Amino acid sequence: MKKVVLTSTLALMTSMALANEQAVTEQTTAEQALLPQTVFKNVDIFNGTENKLYENHHVLIEGNKIKSISGDEITVRDDALIIDGKGKTLTPGFIENHAHLMLMGPSLPAMESGKTWEDFAIHGSRMAQMYLMQGFTTVRDAGGANGGLRRAIDAGEIIGPRYYPSGAFLSTRGGHADFANYSAPVGQESNFTRLNMAQEVDSVGDVKKYARNNFRMGATQLKYMQSGGVVSAFDPWQLLAGSPEELSAAVAVAESYGSYVMAHSYRKEAILGALDAGVMSIEHGFSFDCEIAEVMNDKGAYITTNLTAFDPGLMDIPAIKNVPSSYRKAQSATESFKNYIPNMKKCPVKRGFQTDCVGSVDACNIQIAYEKKLNNDFFGPYESLKTLTSIGGEIATLTGDFTNPYPEAKLGVIEVGAYADVLLLDGNPLQDFSVVGTGDKWFGAEKRVDSPETIQLIMKDGVIYKNTL
Ligand SMILES: [Zn+2]
Numbered sequence: 001m002k003k004v005v006l007t008s009t010l011a012l013m014t015s016m017a018l019a020n021e022q023a024v025t026e027q028t029t030a031e032q033a034l035l036p037q038t039v040f041k042n043v044d045i046f047n048g049t050e051n052k053l054y055e056n057h058h059v060l061i062e063g064n065k066i067k068s069i070s071g072d073e074i075t076v077r078d079d080a081l082i083i084d085g086k087g088k089t090l091t092p093g094f095i096e097n098h099a100h101l102m103l104m105g106p107s108l109p110a111m112e113s114g115k116t117w118e119d120f121a122i123h124g125s126r127m128a129q130m131y132l133m134q135g136f137t138t139v140r141d142a143g144g145a146n147g148g149l150r151r152a153i154d155a156g157e158i159i160g161p162r163y164y165p166s167g168a169f170l171s172t173r174g175g176h177a178d179f180a181n182y183s184a185p186v187g188q189e190s191n192f193t194r195l196n197m198a199q200e201v202d203s204v205g206d207v208k209k210y211a212r213n214n215f216r217m218g219a220t221q222l223k224y225m226q227s228g229g230v231v232s233a234f235d236p237w238q239l240l241a242g243s244p245e246e247l248s249a250a251v252a253v254a255e256s257y258g259s260y261v262m263a264h265s266y267r268k269e270a271i272l273g274a275l276d277a278g279v280m281s282i283e284h285g286f287s288f289d290c291e292i293a294e295v296m297n298d299k300g301a302y303i304t305t306n307l308t309a310f311d312p313g314l315m316d317i318p319a320i321k322n323v324p325s326s327y328r329k330a331q332s333a334t335e336s337f338k339n340y341i342p343n344m345k346k347c348p349v350k351r352g353f354q355t356d357c358v359g360s361v362d363a364c365n366i367q368i369a370y371e372k373k374l375n376n377d378f379f380g381p382y383e384s385l386k387t388l389t390s391i392g393g394e395i396a397t398l399t400g401d402f403t404n405p406y407p408e409a410k411l412g413v414i415e416v417g418a419y420a421d422v423l424l425l426d427g428n429p430l431q432d433f434s435v436v437g438t439g440d441k442w443f444g445a446e447k448r449v450d451s452p453e454t455i456q457l458i459m460k461d462g463v464i465y466k467n468t469l
Pocket of ligand 1: 098
């Protein structure tokens with residue numbers, strides 16, 4: 001008897017659950033039917049991967065994804081928004097693979113000693129908006145930012161791109177993200193450590209602790225400082241900062257989150273050591289050569305390049321010119337890195353876009369536009385467009401399924417099912433690259449308007465943020 005009651009109760013519960021499920025399904029279908037539709041008519045498509053434009057095409061956006069692409073007219077609902085592209089070029093939204101949205105400058109020690117969380121947050125939100133209006137629908141942050149900015153962007157509280165932060169820079173004592181002053185004792189708390197913007201890691205235990213803390217604070221990947229730098233205080237650029245065990249510990253923690261490590265690596269030994277430990281994204285990689293290319297291609301690793309580092313005007317900036325140790329470091333770096341671009345052309349690897357600006361919003365706006373230009377100067381329009389779109393998307397999604405905040409669709413391509421992150425450009429960027437919003441000058445450039453005129457429409461996640469058609 002008892003058994004029968006139990007069975008019928010179970011049956012009742014099951015049928016209730018089924019009824020519920022049916023209601024949910026009906027509701028979902030109704031919601032799907034109401035997903036907003038936008039159709040781009042008469043556009044030439046650069047799809048992110050191919051060296052050609054698909055002329056006179058039509059693209060239907062439904063909700064936040066690309067629903068269909070066709071050479072013929074697409075049938076849409078009466079309430080669909082129709083945008084006549086008039087032969088302009090539809091491209092994927094651009095992807096920045098190495099920014100620092102929280103770091104406003106003017107120098108790293110100045111941020112350590114003279115800024116509060118409010119300064120960082122306000123700067124970060126203004127940078128996020130500027131990036132989106134420069135056509136970047138996705139930004140990977142290479143250190144100094146946690147999950148707060150992304151939460152605010154994704155909740156629609158502020159305007160910005162999809163955002164992949166790295167949490168605190170992981171840096172050894174005296175390494176490239178040690179921003180304390182000379183007399184600061186080991187282990188002293190600072191602005192950067194309190195806000196989890198940079199952490200000193202000097203053992204496998206430290207690396208594990210602060211790497212895990214980064215993911216806890218909203219990082220989507222880790223950033224490890226494996227080399228020194230030019231304008232930083234304590235570190236020769238040739239520094240091999242972390243031991244193989246420490247690097248491997250960072251990779252192991254990242255992999256436990258399904259994600260990966262990006263490493264700031266200059267010297268050949270640093271790059272090869274990082275790759276050997278399982279690092280998937282080499283940042284700068286200035287000693288790049290064909291042997292490194294072979295290892296990278298074997299492992300499916302990526303490099304990001306900040307080409308402004310090769311601007312001759314760099315030797316004249318006060319942070320280098322007026323600081324003898326930095327000037328010497330810059331001279332030796334210039335000599336050692338002179339084959340970077342030729343090697344990269346000779347032995348290509350998958351390359352992401354990197355601006356690496358630390359400074360005011362206006363200064364970064366100029367630097368981004370100039371970095372776009374240098375990409376074309378060195379690598380031509382097609383390679384540069386791939387770097388800005390599909391390769392950037394591959395790099396962003398190295399975060400894996402369960403740590404990626406945007407796991408439902410592809411980034412950086414115009415394909416059926418991809419996220420609806422697109423731009424409409426006034427011109428053909430494969431013929432005239434300047435339509436992506438390049439700037440001709442870095443030092444001494446005039447302040448730029450928020451958004452390049454030739455980027456006539458910006459859509460992220462199916463939402464239009466600019467439309468001057
Ligand atoms: Zn950087």
